[in-house]
Amino acid sequence: MSNSSQNTTRVLVVIPARYESSRFPGKAMADLAGEPLIVRVVRNAAWMQLADELIVATDDERIRLAVVEAGFQCELTRNHPTGTDRIGEIAARHGADLIVNLQGDEPLLDPADADRLVQAMLDDPQADIGTCAHAFAEEEAWHDPNTVKVLLDRSDRALYFSRAPVPGCFPGGETAGHRSAMRHVGIYAFRRRALEKFLDLERTPLEIQEGLEQLRALEHGMNIRVLTIDRAPVGVDTPADLEEVRKLWRQRYGAC
Numbered sequence: 174m175s176n177s178s179q180n181t182t183r184v185l186v187v188i189p190a191r192y193e194s195s196r197f198p199g200k201a202m203a204d205l206a207g208e209p210l211i212v213r214v215v216r217n218a219a220w221m222q223l224a225d226e227l228i229v230a231t232d233d234e235r236i237r238l239a240v241v242e243a244g245f246q247c248e249l250t251r252n253h254p255t256g257t258d259r260i261g262e263i264a265a266r267h268g269a270d271l272i273v274n275l276q277g278d279e280p281l282l283d284p285a286d287a288d289r290l291v292q293a294m295l296d297d298p299q300a301d302i303g304t305c306a307h308a309f310a311e312e313e314a315w316h317d318p319n320t321v322k323v324l325l326d327r328s329d330r331a332l333y334f335s336r337a338p339v340p341g342c343f344p345g346g347e348t349a350g351h352r353s354a355m356r357h358v359g360i361y362a363f364r365r366r367a368l369e370k371f372l373d374l375e376r377t378p379l380e381i382q383e384g385l386e387q388l389r390a391l392e393h394g395m396n397i398r399v400l401t402i403d404r405a406p407v408g409v410d411t412p413a414d415l416e417e418v419r420k421l422w423r424q425r426y427g428a429c
Contacts, residue, residue, distance in 0.1 A: 174227055184224050184226075184271045184272075185224075185263075185264065185269030185273070186272075186273040187259075187264065188211070188215055188228070188229045189229075189259045190214075190231045192233040196411050197410060200278060201277060202239060205415070205419060208243065210278065210415070211240060213280040214282075215227065215229055215240060215243070215245045217284060218275055218282070218287070219245070219284075221287050222288050229248075230247075230250050248266070250262045256276075257361075260368070261368060261372045271294055272362070273363075276408060278408050279409070280409075280422070281425075283406070286400075290362050293398055299396060301366075302387075304358070304400070305401075306325075306399050306401060307405055309351040309356050319336070321356070322335050322336075322337070322357065324355075331391060331397040331398075333391065334357060340354065355399065358402065367390075374393055379392055
């Protein structure tokens with residue numbers, strides 16, 4: 174992990190992690206190839222080349238100890254309603270210009286994609302927030318309300334995020350809307366001023382309706398740059414997801 178670019182922008186990567194996950198309590202400490210899931214996530218993130226500092230943010234002492242014992246930085250935070258709020262507390266303690274929010278349950282995220290997102294933000298100073306998306310491989314996922322869709326403008330700015338299968342289609346017109354939408358990937362890069370502004374804003378009607386934080390930014394006119402990547406990492410939301418990640422891990426790295 175080293176910021177090898179010539180720019181002077183300081184990049185802080187924060188990985189929020191909590192123990193009491195609603196669908197999978199204790200998942201941050203679940204075993205993956207002999208180490209807790211959160212440790213595998215931070216080891217993977219440490220391969221980023223454009224990060225100056227990497228911190229796990231948690232409100233649980235068990236997670237903190239596991240991360241520190243593995244040789245990485247972890248800070249305790251207060252209880253927060255969202256991971257973004259937790260990241261805001263960490264960012265307030267550190268002098269970074271760009272703050273990257275990596276999910277604490279995606280050990281297979283390609284660190285090169287995270288670097289590409291950082292570089293996209295460095296190349297696009299008008300963007301307040303950056304995130305990633307990829308093309309839908311099949312129409313079935315487009316109909317799944319647990320899969321978040323994003324519509325882009327001609328400059329790769331987000332127009333809208335939704336759980337619904339957007340865009341809608343004019344009657345008798347094209348019905349393959351999944352070819353027009355992108356599948357959102359939950360990694361974010363915030364400019365410091367944008368993160369501070371976002372956390373000061375009240376929750377907005379569309380955010381509440383869709384259950385998607387990023388709509389708060391759009392409803393207040395903030396620019397979200399969307400980087401297209403090849404595919405999404407497999408996240409761990411349930412015990413079944415963990416088994417799938419273990420299988421993929423064995424295929425990639427050998428026996429667990």
